[in-house]
Amino acid sequence: MDLVVTDPVEADVYYFATSSHDAALGENFVGVYRMEGTTYNWVRVYKHTYKTDDGQSPTLLRVIARNGSDLYVVADRVNASRSAQTSVSAIGTVYVINLEKPLDGLKEVPTPLPAFLAEIKL
Numbered sequence: 001m002d003l004v005v006t007d008p009v010e011a012d013v014y015y016f017a018t019s020s021h022d023a024a025l026g027e028n029f030v031g032v033y034r035m036e037g038t039t040y041n042w043v044r045v046y047k048h049t050y051k052t053d054d055g056q057s058p059t060l061l062r063v064i065a066r067n068g069s070d071l072y073v074v075a076d077r078v079n080a081s082r083s084a085q086t087s088v089s090a091i092g093t094v095y096v097i098n099l100e101k102p103l104d105g106l107k108e109v110p111t112p113l114p115a116f117l118a119e120i121k122l
Contacts (some may be wrong), residue, residue: 003122005063012037015045015071019060021052028052030061032073032097045071045102061095064088064120071097072109072117085121089113
């Protein structure tokens with residue numbers, strides 16, 4: 001399931017993530033984007049290329065929420081098997097991107113997760 005999160009403040013603004021695997025290079029690219037729905041213009045707010053052999057890198061990121069200037073994503077794996085309505089904390093590590101300083105990258109959200117994140121089910 002790929003997620004698109006609607007901006008709670010700016011009308012017609014959406015956030016989503018993509019990933020791309022390059023088996024020849026042993027790399028996995030992940031990107032997070034902001035898109036304006038009226039123009040379909042998009043801007044990448046985060047990108048990173050992981051080596052796929054490190055065992056810790058996410059296969060993909062899923063955008064799960066926006067709160068103030070923070071955008072929240074969860075690290076996930078392609079074709080991961082889980083029951084319906086799984087809490088985000090059971091899926092993987094939750095990270096935050098500060099949209100005012102996106103070059104600071106992903107910061108891990110400590111557990112227990114804040115209530116508004118803990119309630120999200122995928």
